[in-house]
Amino acid sequence: MQTLAEDDDLIRAAQDGDMASLEILLDRHHDRLRAVCARVVGRGADADDACQQALISIVKNLDKFDGRARFTTWSYRIATNAAIDELRRRGRRMADSIDDEDNYTQLASIGNFDDAVSAQIDVQAALEQLPEEFRVPVVLRDLGGLDYDEIAETLNIPPGTVRSRIARGRSKLADLIGSLSGDGNQRDSGFVQGTDHD
Amino acid sequence: MTSPFSDEQLSAVVDGLADPELVQRVQASPDASARLEQLRAVSELVGTSPAPATAERRASSIAAALAAAEAVAPEGVSSLAVAREKAVERKRFTDRFSPQVMAAAAAILLVALITPFLISNSGSDTTASDTATGEISTSLSDAGGADGSDDATDSADDSDRSFDGDDSAADSIDSGSDASAAMEAAPTDEAMEEDAVENDSTADTSADDEARIFFSNSPLGLLAAIEQGGILPNLFVSDPEIQSTVNPECLVDLTDAAEPGLALAEIDNDGVRQVVVITFEEDGTNTLFDAGDCSPVG
Known part of the structure; x- marks a missing residue:
């Protein structure tokens, strides 16, 4: 039975100029990188552009990848930067302050919180209400599966700040969804007292 | 409903990073448990993969990256x-x-x-x-x-x-x-x-x-990619899919005019997909032509 080549083998071969290995590597990781771009950037076309830029950055910088970090972490960092660049390039920056309630818009009207979850409410619309400083750590944690230290390394911020931003980001998302359901479950979820724990 | 615990504490429980004593206390509180479930649900929602790229867009992104890998490196x-x-x-x-x-x-x-x-x-x-x-x-x-x-x-x-x-x-x-x-x-x-x-x-x-199509979002984007060395003459002309879309007479005429050569690419020209011939000329300039009717693009 033929086994799939490990990432490390593909990376080494690609670094040595093996285009077939590079193509397999890009094909293997495209979907997860594109998913992160989509969650960070929002619109599908923008996510595709960001993902393409991320892939190009990966191949142009693959010679610098030394294996000290996981390829997953390293490539998420590149994808995250590409997504943020895309956001800024398109002039679609999110609200400057997470406390600015005027920036939160109505998303939909669904019976209650559980219904909202089970109905797969457009979490993307809710995510886009969050400033990127909160959105990106939540996406890297919940979609990318990175641990706090990896996210800290990816975003170049302290792990304590990562923990705080993830908590506040999830908290606000829960409130947004709760407000849609009208079940009165939203609460002051730490934004008032919230400060980054550096 | 007011949980006696902060969302930061509950978020730590979601991530499995809270100490067992805190977990027990949260589980013992109906309000805290309810809030915990909300945060857990949010985490699962965010973790759900969004709609994927179309197969065509996916392939073009990977092809663009491979084309960049083929580019000659700066000094x-x-x-x-x-x-x-x-x-x-x-x-x-x-x-x-x-x-x-x-x-x-x-x-x-x-x-x-x-x-x-x-x-x-x-x-x-x-x-x-x-x-x-x-x-x-x-x-x-x-x-x-x-x-x-x-x-x-x-x-x-x-x-x-x-x-x-x-x-x-x-x-x-x-x-x-x-x-x-x-x-x-x-x-x-x-x-x-x-x-x-x-x-x-x-x-x-x-x-x-390894010849393949290169995709760009616009004629200007394509020219920028050439400028960066992302597209080289004669790199993509053997792709049969592209060849099938090219008017042979157009290719012959442009081949006579272009030195050191031609390349082919697909662009999104104001929302319309278009296969173009890129001419590489001796003075370093590049011009785009529609591969079907040979008309200049952009």
Whole structure:
């Protein structure tokens, strides 16, 4: 039975100029990188552009990848930067302050919180209400599966700040969804007292 | 509902990072448990993969990245294309100077040099013969014998993770090639040249096999990609899918006009997908033409 080549083998071969290995590597990781771009950037076309830029950055910088970090972490960092660049390039920056309630818009009207979850409410619309400083750590944690230290390394911020931003980001998302359901479950979820724990 | 715990504490529970005592206390509180479930649900929602890219867009993104890998690197910067060229060069060198070829060349050279000595001295001057043999052995060793060549190649292979390593390995190979230039006069030259031609042919075929379409979001984006070295002349013309969309007469006319060559690409021109011919001209300029009707684009 033929086994799939490990990432490390593909990376080494690609670094040595093996285009077939590079193509397999890009094909293997495209979907997860594109998913992160989509969650960070929002619109599908923008996510595709960001993902393409991320892939190009990966191949142009693959010679610098030394294996000290996981390829997953390293490539998420590149994808995250590409997504943020895309956001800024398109002039679609999110609200400057997470406390600015005027920036939160109505998303939909669904019976209650559980219904909202089970109905797969457009979490993307809710995510886009969050400033990127909160959105990106939540996406890297919940979609990318990175641990706090990896996210800290990816975003170049302290792990304590990562923990705080993830908590506040999830908290606000829960409130947004709760407000849609009208079940009165939203609460002051730490934004008032919230400060980054550096 | 008001949880006695902060969302930061509950978020830590979601991530499995809270201590067991906190988890027990949260579970004992209905309000905290309810809030915990909300945060957990949010986490799961965010973790749900969004709608994927279309197959076409996915393929074009990967193709664009591969095209960038093919680009010639800026001065002083390593790239996959450079590394690939080195790999081809290494293979060519090791194929050309394989131990078998080197052994055959050495044997022929040895016979060619020893024979005149044997004839002129008629076997009477053994000292001269011994000296000559010693010089030949030294010469072969200095000329980058098979073992030395392999060492250089192995060294390159071992430095996979660093292009700097590859650079030094390539330098070693170059040195080996120079040293082996002494072998050029050997009678096996012709055979070696044939080997080199075969290798060149293989490399060209390989490049053709990798030909693919390049996608850009706009004519300007495409020209920028060319500017950055992302598209090279004659890199994509063998893609059968693209060839099928090209008007042959258009290609012939543009081929006559363009030097050093053409490339093909697909662009999104104001929302319309369009296959274009890119001309590379002697003065370094590039022009885009519609591949179907040859009209200028952009």
